[in-house]
């Protein structure tokens with residue numbers, strides 16, 4: 001097992017960075033009169049700055065996910081966590097990350113914005129990840145390996161043995177994006193506490209139904225989480241988002257909804273395979289189905305003309321002919337199938 005030290009892996013100036021200390025950091029607790037933050041004093045719903053540490057929200061997430069609050073970073077979407085991780089560990093123009101296309105596009109974009117090179121180690125044709133191939137690419141400039149499981153847009157999961165081999169033998173930070181984990185029969189890897197180089201990304205945007213609130217999670221070793229907290233914008237999650245997330249998570253509607261989405265996924269998967277222009281529906285551990293059709297562009301346009309928008313992924317590596325179809329409500333899926341059954345594809 002290769003050793004990993006957060007201290008040594010961080011960019012030197014981040015190691016010694018003194019974070020901005022906001023008014024709400026310097027005084028916590030209750031006071032009679034607040035004259036410390038230049039806020040408008042007249043009471044409105046939002047005249048005060050939010051809690052920069054999102055403590056109440058983290059306490060609730062900590063209960064739901066059974067993870068200590070100090071191992072949770074909450075960001076303005078997972079995208080903020082991806083950006084902060086790259087900025088904390090990768091020296092622009094020097095270091096690189098490794099990604100496995102076809103996969104979520106933000107790793108590459110965040111790396112490019114930060115002038116950090118992205119080394120691509122494509123998935124094999126069956127969408128599997130080879131630990132050996134990835135490990136061969138690792139050198140002293142490799143700072144982060146991004147793995148997405150279940151993967152977007154392919155829908156498959158990476159076996160935990162493969163991820164563990166990479167964790168053990170790479171000696172670099174491994175970020176496992178579990179945005180779709182709640183739709184999967186596989187367990188989250190967040191319990192693998194012995195690996196200090198593991199960060200898990202999750203989000204309230206998919207299974208929890210809160211995409212509009214923009215709350216993403218990074219979970220893992222306290223040393224990395226505390227670094228993300230030091231470099232984030234102090235008030236990165238608004239009071240409105242924090243309050244709504246707490247309110248809606250307490251209603252606990254997601255478990256029921258996830259069950260419906262999973263059963264609809266399996267039903268829709270079967271129904272799609274009965275259509276003559278559908279060549280393949282890939283197995284999915286997520287809330288979408290990667291579906292290979294005979295003429296993806298024509299099929300996309302036909303659905304669009306009928307008021308249904310899916311995602312054309314046919315230009316992605318290993319995804320020729322593929323549309324990515326999110327699972328809707330039972331009624332929406334029914335309407336999708338009705339429209340698709342009328343689609344006359346004739347192989348000319």
Ligand SMILES: *Cc1c(COP(=O)(O)O)cnc(C)c1O
Pocket residue numbers: 076077078079080104148151152177179202203204205206211214215216217
């Ligand atoms: C949707 C998605 C996210 C979520 O991003 P947010 O910024 O939290 O909404 C993260 N990773 C993957 C792979 C996704 O598909």
